[in-house]
Amino acid sequence: MSETPETGRPSPVGAGRPSSHRVSEVIGADQYYRQALKAMQQGQWLEAARALAALEDRYPGSDELRRAQQLLSLHLSAEEGWSGATSRRASPIKTKTVRILLVANALLYLILGLLLLLVR
Numbered sequence: 001m002s003e004t005p006e007t008g009r010p011s012p013v014g015a016g017r018p019s020s021h022r023v024s025e026v027i028g029a030d031q032y033y034r035q036a037l038k039a040m041q042q043g044q045w046l047e048a049a050r051a052l053a054a055l056e057d058r059y060p061g062s063d064e065l066r067r068a069q070q071l072l073s074l075h076l077s078a079e080e081g082w083s084g085a086t087s088r089r090a091s092p093i094k095t096k097t098v099r100i101l102l103v104a105n106a107l108l109y110l111i112l113g114l115l116l117l118l119v120r
Helices: 020-029 031-041 045-055 063-082 096-119
Strands: none
Touching: 020 031, 020 063, 031 045, 031 063, 045 063
């Protein structure tokens, strides 16, 4: 523990540091924080990440900043999962082999139908 200069007695734990409530108020009023939240609401993830990165040095250990970064990470992972980044399979009809088999099948049924009509 450190001593207070006036009394020479140990200072209370956490003295000299802003309370978490105070830090929340300060970061909530910060231009970059508001800019980051607005960018996240508009889906501008890169701009939000830049604004949050600018805040890391100003508010180390801030719960508000940590929550905003986690929210950004969540949005980014959701975007990545839904953006179609996963591989898409080619339509089975588009492959050459399947097309050939479909045409052959249609011809076979046509021939069988004609034979059935001729036999009667």
